[in-house]
Amino acid sequence: xxxxxxxxxxxxxxxxxxxxxxxxxxxxxxxxxxxxxxxxxxxxxxxxxxxxxxxxxxxxxxxxxxxxxxxxxxxxxxxxxxxxxxxxxxxxxxxxxxxxxxxxxxxxxxxxxxxxxxxxxxxxxxxxxxxxxxxxxxxxxxxxxxxxxxxxxxxxxxxxxxxxxxxxxxxxxxxxxxxxxxxxxxxxxxxxxxxxxxxxxxxxxxxxxxxxxxxxxxxxxxxxxxxxxxxxxxxxxxxxxxxxxxxxxxxxxxxxxxxxxxxxxxxxxxxxxxxxxxxxxxxxxxxxxxxxxxxxxxxxxxxxxxxxxxxxxxxxxxxxxxxxxxxxxxxxxxxxxxxxxxxxxxxxxxxxxxxxxxxxxxxxxxxxxxxxxxxxxxxxxxxxxxxxxxxxxxxxxxxxxxxxxxxxxxxxxxxxxxxxxxxxxxxxxxxxxxxxxxxxxxxxxxxxx
Amino acid sequence: xxxxxxxxxxxxxxxxxxxxxxxxxxxxxxxxxxxxxxxxxxxxxxxxxxxxxxxxxxxxxxxxxxxxxxxxxxxxxxxxxxxxxxxxxxxxxxxxxxxxxxxxxxxxxxxxxxxxxxxxxxxxxxxxxxxxxxxxxxxxxxxxxxxxxxxxxxxxxxxxxxxxxxxxxxxxxxxxxxxxxxxxxxxxxxxxxxxxxxxxxxxxxxxxxxxxxxxxxxxxxxxxxxxxxxxxxxxxxxxxxxxxxxxxxxxxxxxxxxxxxxxxxxxxxxxxxxxxxxxxxxxxxxxxxxxxxxxxxxxxxxxxxxxxxxxxxxxxxxxxxxxxxxxxxxxxxxxxxxxxxxxxxxxxxxxxxxxxxxxxxxxxxxxxxxxxxxxxxxxxxxxxxxxxxxxxxxxxxxxxxxxxxxxxxxxxxxxxxxxxxxxxxxxxxxxxxxxxxxxxxxxxxxxxx
Numbered sequence: 004x005x006x007x008x009x010x011x012x013x014x015x016x017x018x019x020x021x022x023x024x025x026x027x028x029x030x031x032x033x034x035x036x037x038x039x040x041x042x043x044x045x046x047x048x049x050x051x052x053x054x055x056x057x058x059x060x061x062x063x064x065x066x067x068x069x070x071x072x073x074x075x076x077x078x079x080x081x082x083x084x085x086x087x088x089x090x091x092x093x094x095x096x097x098x099x100x101x102x103x104x105x106x107x108x109x110x111x112x113x114x115x116x117x118x119x120x121x122x123x124x125x126x127x128x129x130x131x132x133x134x135x136x137x138x139x140x141x142x143x144x145x146x147x148x149x150x151x152x153x154x155x156x157x158x159x160x161x162x163x164x165x166x167x168x169x170x171x172x173x174x175x176x177x178x179x180x181x182x183x184x185x186x187x188x189x190x191x192x193x194x195x196x197x198x199x200x201x202x203x204x205x206x207x208x209x210x211x212x213x214x215x216x217x218x219x220x221x222x223x224x225x226x227x228x229x230x231x232x233x234x235x236x237x238x239x240x241x242x243x244x245x246x247x248x249x250x251x252x253x254x255x256x257x258x259x260x261x262x263x264x265x266x267x268x269x270x271x272x273x274x275x276x277x278x279x280x281x282x283x284x285x286x287x288x289x290x291x292x293x294x295x296x297x298x299x300x301x302x303x304x305x306x307x308x309x310x311x312x313x314x315x316x317x318x319x320x321x322x323x324x325x326x327x328x329x330x331x332x333x334x335x336x337x338x339x340x341x342x343x344x345x346x347x348x349x350x351x352x353x354x355x356x357x358x359x360x361x362x363x364x365x366x367x368x369x370x371x372x373x374x375x376x377x378x379x380x381x382x383x384x385x386x387x388x389x390x391x392x393x394x395x396x397x398x399x400x401x402x403x404x405x406x407x408x409x410x411x412x413x414x415x416x417x418x419x420x421x422x423x424x425x426x427x428x429x430x431x432x433x434x435x436x437x438x439x440x441x442x443x444x445x446x447x448x449x450x451x452x
Numbered sequence: 453x454x455x456x457x458x459x460x461x462x463x464x465x466x467x468x469x470x471x472x473x474x475x476x477x478x479x480x481x482x483x484x485x486x487x488x489x490x491x492x493x494x495x496x497x498x499x500x501x502x503x504x505x506x507x508x509x510x511x512x513x514x515x516x517x518x519x520x521x522x523x524x525x526x527x528x529x530x531x532x533x534x535x536x537x538x539x540x541x542x543x544x545x546x547x548x549x550x551x552x553x554x555x556x557x558x559x560x561x562x563x564x565x566x567x568x569x570x571x572x573x574x575x576x577x578x579x580x581x582x583x584x585x586x587x588x589x590x591x592x593x594x595x596x597x598x599x600x601x602x603x604x605x606x607x608x609x610x611x612x613x614x615x616x617x618x619x620x621x622x623x624x625x626x627x628x629x630x631x632x633x634x635x636x637x638x639x640x641x642x643x644x645x646x647x648x649x650x651x652x653x654x655x656x657x658x659x660x661x662x663x664x665x666x667x668x669x670x671x672x673x674x675x676x677x678x679x680x681x682x683x684x685x686x687x688x689x690x691x692x693x694x695x696x697x698x699x700x701x702x703x704x705x706x707x708x709x710x711x712x713x714x715x716x717x718x719x720x721x722x723x724x725x726x727x728x729x730x731x732x733x734x735x736x737x738x739x740x741x742x743x744x745x746x747x748x749x750x751x752x753x754x755x756x757x758x759x760x761x762x763x764x765x766x767x768x769x770x771x772x773x774x775x776x777x778x779x780x781x782x783x784x785x786x787x788x789x790x791x792x793x794x795x796x797x798x799x800x801x802x803x804x805x806x807x808x809x810x811x812x813x814x815x816x817x818x819x820x821x822x823x824x825x826x827x828x829x830x831x832x833x834x835x836x837x838x839x840x841x842x843x844x845x846x847x848x849x850x851x852x853x854x855x856x857x858x859x860x861x862x863x864x865x866x867x868x869x870x871x872x873x874x875x876x877x878x879x880x881x882x883x884x885x886x887x888x889x890x891x892x893x894x895x896x897x898x899x900x901x
Contacts, residue, residue, distance in 0.1 A: 229519075254677060261706075265717065268788075277798060298774075302770075303773070321769075328747060332741055343715070350727075367734055371738065372741055428781055
């Protein structure tokens with residue numbers, strides 16, 4: 004069951020491609036699942052991978068290509084003629100076909116579509132290309148089993164056998180009226196258990212979940228998860244059945260969403276992978292680092308501003324990394340909890356209540372930590388007042404960092420901005436500056452300078 | 453289609469519960485999906501929610517309870533008698549039933565199981581409770597449709613009608629031999645299209661994916677995603693068919709895994725939510741903050757060690773928050789990319805190659821940032837040497853921070869430890885200390901102090 008790629012396997016494939024031993028390549032790869040072959044091809048260079056794609060049957064290669072990383076797929080598609088790409092497209096379900104075409108240049112898109120022979124497939128792909136990729140329309144496939152409410156079960160089964168040949172997985176059978184409007188559904192199980200002479204109108208289930216073709220992809224994911232759906236029909240504003248979305252596409256949406264949030268929290272703006280080029284990675288990472296640099300210069304200016312005040316208390320300056328680190332950590336913690344809660348639709352109620360709760364939470368954490376810090380400074384430095392100044396500041400900084408971390412994502416969410424941008428470097432940097440400012444200000448007050 | 457909870461709705465339900473207007477409650481809630489009712493109950497207090505659970509039919513309430521947050525569910529279960537819980541359990545599929553029972557105290561578990569009337573259901577739940585929750589056994593349900601290779605299609609359909617009553621969703625029909633060993637599968641579509649007199653042994657597909665009952669849950673998720681499976685059979689070491697796992701359970705595994713990694717990156721150790729108590733949140737957050745405190749004290753000691761330098765070059769000290777922030781940010785970025793790559797099984801090849809790549813990447817980013825910093829310091833401070841010292845240190849710190857961020861998760865992964873712990877506060881804190889140390893050391897060298 005388990006497939007693990009090995010260096011030996013890759014070397015063997017490379018050798019076979021080198022010696023153009025087509026028969027041996029076909030024999031070897033025949034054993035593997037298309038998802039496994041995709042992994043193998045990702046480890047070859049483009050020329051070798053392209054050789055194999057051209058060698059294998061397009062029924063298999065279309066699936067292999069869809070399993071590959073977008074970047075690797077693009078490179079291989081660039082080596083294929085538009086005719087060859089059209090052949091791959093013919094084999095794919097409409098949703099995958101539209102996704103693959105969308106990755107091509109506009110010019111090549113037109114050429115490829117022109118060369119698709121199946122007219123219905125062509126028209127369906129053209130339709131799908133008109134929808135935004137982050138909507139239900141961008142996720143759906145046109146392949147589905149639809150039956151008319153006026154048919155009998157026997158007619159329905161006959162009709163379905165014809166339709167089912169084009170549909171890889173039959174989840175639900177959608178029931179439409181004479182105007183192609185979605186009116187209900189039928190499971191294969193129901194059909195299996197119904198009398199053959201019964202009319203569909205007497206056995207179908209009128210309660211059916213559906214989404215509008217313009218619905219946001221993330222909202223579709225939320226609905227399908229909440230109601231445990233494995234497929235959902237997509238309709239237009241007149242409830243005419245347009246297509247269906249299956250759970251495997253939603254798994255991808257969920258994963259991408261989670262990865263995007265994770266990367267934002269880590270200060271990476273674009274969707275990058277460990278294997279991307281140094282330039283791509285730099286583009287994704289440098290803007291956040293630059294933000295950090297500006298923040299650091301801000302911190303420098305603040306400290307310089309307090310230089311005169313603290314000639315006598317150099318020790319205060321030595322605690323700024325501690326203060327900045329604590330402010331950053333607390334801010335990231337509170338914002339992460341809020342961002343995650345918002346993503347799961349768990350955060351309800353007023354902002355004020357959240358802020359009060361966070362204040363108590365931060366105060367409790369801050370107090371415990373400040374006790375340790377107080378003991379450390381008092382024992383090592385022997386000055387009660389210095390220890391007090393540093394510890395009291397720490398509590399204040401932690402409370403304010405927690406409040407900022409809670410408030411900013413809630414505020415962004417209210418304004419319709421993705422709250423995830425408020426995590427990571429953004430919150431760390433602003434908390435660094437606020438933290439250091441508050442720290443020196445309180446210290447000054449307590450030490451009476 | 454869309455359900456949004458409103459304050460009016462909650463108040464209405466509260467009023468109806470207050471006045472014990474059972475009929476109106478039933479009328480009102482009857483309209484809603486069980487997942488929606490779960491959301492409503494989460495917004496009531498335990499007493500009110502429990503009143504509704506006791507009022508509604510257990511066929512519906514069992515589903516409602518399974519949709520609720522674990523914490524809210526636990527509170528309601530605490531108000532129910534073991535007899536009432538057993539009634540809920542009778543309605544649930546074996547996997548959900550086992551999950552719900554596992555949340556009870558050991559004593560109550562025994563009482564509840566004893567009161568389950570359906571002997572087969574009872575035995576199956578007992579079996580499921582023996583598996584670790586993070587394995588295939590912990591995820592699987594016993595409900596599935598299994599047919600014998602020696603049956604005809606007609607016999608099979610008859611037998612399936614009986615079995616299917618207990619199975620909510622028929623994904624695949626599993627084919628077993630005389631010893632209950634899994635030998636293949638059959639889709640409903642295949643069955644629909646086969647001749648009624650054909651023997652199963654002539655129509656089934658011998659190629660079937662399966663997982664071992666002790667397989668890790670995350671590995672099951674990876675397999676199901678990679679091969680786009682909607683259900684996978686689970687077998688024991690003799691390939692005897694034990695149960696099946698469906699994609700909706702896997703969606704939960706994927707989400708939980710992503711949330712765990714996200715929380716680790718934000719310095720939150722336990723699975724907490726925004727609505728958890730202040731004490732729970734403190735337990736999850738304080739350990740990481742304490743780590744930050746210790747790191748901060750480390751930074752203090754280093755700076756104090758360079759105190760002599762401070763007298764002459766106080767400006768160096770004012771840049772420590774900048775250096776620490778940059779070291780932290782770079783470390784988090786590189787570790788996040790590696791952790792995500794490891795989770796997606798994208799990171800292959802030698803550690804050395806990764807480290808060399810990260811070195812170039814960090815050097816490029818560091819160089820660009822250092823140019824700005826150099827210009828800033830030179831212009832505002834007028835000292836070429838100071839500007840040089842700070843900028844060169846910045847490049848060195850960024851490179852080393854990047855290397856640590858890359859190396860630590862790869863190293864942990866090799867040792868079989870979850871690399872996600874290497875993100876967030878762990879990497880920020882260690883990079884703070886290393887960063888500051890390297891900074892002063894290089895600055896001292898260049899300034900010749």
